[in-house]
Amino acid sequence: FSPKPQVLRRGGSDPEGLEGLLQRAGGSVRAAGTLPLREDGLEKVGGVRAGDDELDVAIVGGGMVGLAVACALSNMPLTKHLRVAVIDSNPALKSTNYLKKDGIPDSRVSTVTPATISFFRDIGAWEHILQQRHAFFGKMQVWDYTGLGYTRYNASDVCKEYLGCVVENKVLCNSLLLRLQEQKEDIEKMVYPTRLVSLAFPSKSRNVGVAGLKPPSTEAEELRRSNLVKLDLSDGQTLYSKLVVGADGSKSNVRQIAGIKTTGWSYPQSAIICTVEHTAENDTAWQRFLPSGPIALLPIGDNFSNIVWTMSPEEASRHKSMSSEDFVMSVNRALDFGYGPHPNSSSLDHYVERLFSDFGGTAASTKECFEVPPRAIGLISERMAFPLSLMHSHDYVSKRLALVGDAAHTVHPLAGQGVNLGFGDAAALAKVISEGVSVGADIGDLSLLNRYENDRKGANVAMAAVLDGFQKMYSVDFGPLNVLRAAAFHGAQYISPLKKNIISYAMGDRKSPLFS
Amino acid sequence: RPLRSDATDSRAPPPWSPPAPLAQQHTMLRRVAPPLRRALASSAVPHRGGARLLDPGLSSPHALPPQWRRWASAAAASSLPPPPPSPPQGPPRHAGGGSAASSLNPAEVAKFAAIAETWWDSQGPFKPLHLMNPTRLSFIRSTLCRHFRRDPYSAKPLEGLKVIDVGCGGGILSEPLARMGATVTGIDAVDKNIKIAHIHAASDPTTASIEYCCTTAEDLVKENKQFDAVISLEVIEHVANPLEFCQSLSALTVPNGATVISTINRSMRAYAAAIVGAEYILRWLPIGTHEWSKLVTPEELVLALQRASISVEEMAGFFYNPLTREWSLSDDTSINYIAYGIKKSEAPSATPQ
Numbered sequence: 001f002s003p004k005p006q007v008l009r010r011g012g013s014d015p016e017g018l019e020g021l022l023q024r025a026g027g028s029v030r031a032a033g034t035l036p037l038r039e040d041g042l043e044k045v046g047g048v049r050a051g052d053d054e055l056d057v058a059i060v061g062g063g064m065v066g067l068a069v070a071c072a073l074s075n076m077p078l079t080k081h082l083r084v085a086v087i088d089s090n091p092a093l094k095s096t097n098y099l100k101k102d103g104i105p106d107s108r109v110s111t112v113t114p115a116t117i118s119f120f121r122d123i124g125a126w127e128h129i130l131q132q133r134h135a136f137f138g139k140m141q142v143w144d145y146t147g148l149g150y151t152r153y154n155a156s157d158v159c160k161e162y163l164g165c166v167v168e169n170k171v172l173c174n175s176l177l178l179r180l181q182e183q184k185e186d187i188e189k190m191v192y193p194t195r196l197v198s199l200a201f202p203s204k205s206r207n208v209g210v211a212g213l214k215p216p217s218t219e220a221e222e223l224r225r226s227n228l229v230k231l232d233l234s235d236g237q238t239l240y241s242k243l244v245v246g247a248d249g250s251k252s253n254v255r256q257i258a259g260i261k262t263t264g265w266s267y268p269q270s271a272i273i274c275t276v277e278h279t280a281e282n283d284t285a286w287q288r289f290l291p292s293g294p295i296a297l298l299p300i301g302d303n304f305s306n307i308v309w310t311m312s313p314e315e316a317s318r319h320k321s322m323s324s325e326d327f328v329m330s331v332n333r334a335l336d337f338g339y340g341p342h343p344n345s346s347s348l349d350h351y352v353e354r355l356f357s358d359f360g361g362t363a364a365s366t367k368e369c370f371e372v373p374p375r376a377i378g379l380i381s382e383r384m385a386f387p388l389s390l391m392h393s394h395d396y397v398s399k400r401l402a403l404v405g406d407a408a409h410t411v412h413p414l415a416g417q418g419v420n421l422g423f424g425d426a427a428a429l430a431k432v433i434s435e436g437v438s439v440g441a442d443i444g445d446l447s448l449l450n451r452y453e454n455d456r457k458g459a460n461v462a463m464a465a466v467l468d469g470f471q472k473m474y475s476v477d478f479g480p481l482n483v484l485r486a487a488a489f490h491g492a493q494y495i496s497p498l499k500k501n502i503i504s505y506a507m508g509d510r511k512s513p514l515f516s
Numbered sequence: 517r518p519l520r521s522d523a524t525d526s527r528a529p530p531p532w533s534p535p536a537p538l539a540q541q542h543t544m545l546r547r548v549a550p551p552l553r554r555a556l557a558s559s560a561v562p563h564r565g566g567a568r569l570l571d572p573g574l575s576s577p578h579a580l581p582p583q584w585r586r587w588a589s590a591a592a593a594s595s596l597p598p599p600p601p602s603p604p605q606g607p608p609r610h611a612g613g614g615s616a617a618s619s620l621n622p623a624e625v626a627k628f629a630a631i632a633e634t635w636w637d638s639q640g641p642f643k644p645l646h647l648m649n650p651t652r653l654s655f656i657r658s659t660l661c662r663h664f665r666r667d668p669y670s671a672k673p674l675e676g677l678k679v680i681d682v683g684c685g686g687g688i689l690s691e692p693l694a695r696m697g698a699t700v701t702g703i704d705a706v707d708k709n710i711k712i713a714h715i716h717a718a719s720d721p722t723t724a725s726i727e728y729c730c731t732t733a734e735d736l737v738k739e740n741k742q743f744d745a746v747i748s749l750e751v752i753e754h755v756a757n758p759l760e761f762c763q764s765l766s767a768l769t770v771p772n773g774a775t776v777i778s779t780i781n782r783s784m785r786a787y788a789a790a791i792v793g794a795e796y797i798l799r800w801l802p803i804g805t806h807e808w809s810k811l812v813t814p815e816e817l818v819l820a821l822q823r824a825s826i827s828v829e830e831m832a833g834f835f836y837n838p839l840t841r842e843w844s845l846s847d848d849t850s851i852n853y854i855a856y857g858i859k860k861s862e863a864p865s866a867t868p869q
Binding site: 077078079080081220223224226227435436437438439440441442446447 | 696720
């Protein structure tokens with residue numbers, strides 16, 4: 001599937017107005033001697049009507065990535081007519097108002113990269129996020145407990161205005177829902193507030209061959225349905241769909257039913273997340289690697305920041321159960337003077353900086369000094385703890401099935417990339433479905449879905465490997481390795497071209513950190 | 517007259533003799549490139565089935581066993597015999613005997629009947645067609661959208677158009693056309709193909725309305741059927757008389773309608789890629805699927821269509837990238853190519869231009 005019509009020799013293009021006029025007139029330049037337009041509507045063909053329970057795309061899981069797929073499909077001109085349904089029992093999917101900004105920020109937040117932001121802009125959901133709480137940040141500082149080095153990143157290094165934006169997950173979901181509501185009037189019918197109980201993929205055994213006893217319409221219906229995926233829902237309904245999209249998270253039910261194997265391992269770490277308050281606004285993303293795992297402080301708007309602190313499971317349960325004052329003190333210690341000294345730069349660093357500034361210009365942040373992160377003055381949300389693991393599916397697709405988001409892969413949260421990979425999947429899948437519709441293909445066809453897998457698998461595996469590498473590198477306290485890591489910090493801080501590459505890769509603008 | 521008749525067909529017309537006025541033919545030849553001129557001149561002598569150049573020698577259609585390899589080796593073992601007078605076996609349907617209007621070659625028909633069940637197996641003998649299908653559909657979509665002035669961003673741009681797929685096989689092309697909104701009729705000479713196409717199309721409501729018939733283009737012409745768009749992909753290299761086939765396709769097209777034909781070029785690159793590569797090395801196609809001597813060059817196709825009152829407006833080549841394993845459209849027509857033409861609106865004149 002490589003539709004490239006621009007290669008053809010074109011005589012000239014019709015002005016937009018003429019085509020539109022002809023379309024609105026309901027006809028076309030038809031040669032003489034042909035039959036008039038059929039009176040049938042879209043669904044009734046040859047006397048066979050597709051039932052209300054027959055869908056084109058059934059998205060199992062109405063989280064951020066599942067809703068992003070639905071939104072992308074409803075936004076593209078070639079796919080907006082497809083019958084899409086979202087199956088998720090979360091009652092939040094039924095609410096349709098803007099979330100107020102003055103409430104307490106939720107601890108579950110995501111950092112969206114500029115690549116994801118432009119995807120949201122394309123599907124028309126970003127403007128809804130701008131109406132709710134969100135926080136752009138333009139600076140980032142990464143260092144570790146040894147005090148041997150630090151790296152600062154600035155959006156102006158790559159001539160951008162921001163490195164990313166931190167948004168609460170519920171705000172992301174809500175914006176996608178609001179956009180869907182704008183696109184489709186019958187959004188009520190689109191969301192099925194139930195759980196999926198079982199799936200049956202089409203196979204030869206499902207072909208029911210009872211001839212002659214049933215009326216022809218039922219036989220035709222059965223023949224049609226035997227080619228679709230059958231979804232049984234918990235409220236007793238049965239749906240049939242040409243394509244099932246599994247967006248139901250890391251413990252995906254759909255993936256298990258389809259029998260897709262995964263590879264992965266648990267990290268010996270859990271992450272604690274919570275929201276803290278400062279005296280002033282925080283505009284930088286901070287991350288410090290401690291002996292047991294990184295602690296990240298992300299701005300989420302106003303004077304609030306989100307903490308993601310990775311540590312061993314025992315430490316995690318201890319930190320979860322201690323009093324909030326003790327916890328705040330522990331956080332400040334972890335971000336500031338605890339575990340090791342502050343890093344500072346030496347004359348060697350300045351020499352390296354001058355050396356590399358000849359290649360490809362300086363980045364503004366190479367001159368910035370180390371700063372101490374802002375102090376947390378209070379804990380304003382509950383602390384939540386999650387175990388961390390790496391998981392990757394062997395296949396993203398099978399006949400009439402595609403997996404997106406966490407159902408296909410989970411990564412370590414240390415670089416805030418997880419959900420961005422999921423949104424990348426959603427964009428790629430919608431694009432592949434659109435290409436399939438443009439050549440009249442069956443959207444559940446495996447060769448079409450394989451294009452999605454080939455597009456995303458490489459990128460996702462590479463990112464997961466990079467993050468896994470980082471996790472392993474920073475979990476060992478070993479002299480020579482510490483020096484290596486320090487050298488890496490210094491390199492990333494003072495070698496401008498390398499720094500720009502790293503930033504672009506993390507922002508989603510490049511496919512690979514080293515090679516273009 | 518660029519194409520020679522296939523003398524191995526028992527129902528072939530008598531050896532070709534140049535039509536009058538010859539002077540006009542020679543004038544036309546002078547304007548044509550030297551290699552093509554040589555080809556046209558040499559084709560004045562009817563062949564006995566062998567090409568000028570090296571040919572796998574599989575042109576003998578007699579003795580049709582079900583296995584293609586056995587057929588290939590049997591033919592190769594025997595020397596090139598004179599054309600067989602016996603009627604062929606196999607299920608081709610012809611409209612009455614003795615008429616030179618049939619474009620069917622019974623040998624070719626039998627070839628496809630042998631592998632009919634594998635049409636929808638995307639890993640089977642029709643794998644290259646399945647791989648190539650989206651690329652040729654994108655060409656068809658873009659040319660037909662422009663021809664009929666349809667919105668290219670519409671999901672069903674061919675709504676209301678009557679389209680016929682000549683040589684539809686298992687319906688690989690007909691089904692996507694129906695999904696694009698067209699009213700599709702699919703015809704094929706092999707009855708098994710029609711049955712398989714019908715069953716497969718019934719499983720999707722958008723494709724269940726396709727009308728499949730086991731008939732030939734000539735029969736439909738006799739019934740005075742006409743269509744807005746006539747599409748015949750990868751068929752012309754298998755017919756007995758390509759010139760008359762083009763005439764039939766043209767007769768099926770309404771004036772100002774569109775005709776789309778795709779085939780393989782008769783070039784050395786095509787021999788290397790489509791015959792040696794696809795049949796012998798990659799084993800995508802059974803050996804003997806394509807005979808090099810029956811392939812049609814773009815120039816010949818354009819001239820044949822011109823005689824049939826169709827002016828070719830656009831042509832594109834298909835290019836297969838073995839690294840990404842994808843087909844894409846290109847300007848290189850040296851192996852596979854597809855042509856889109858418009859039928860003239862006035863009646864075709866008797867003399868060539």
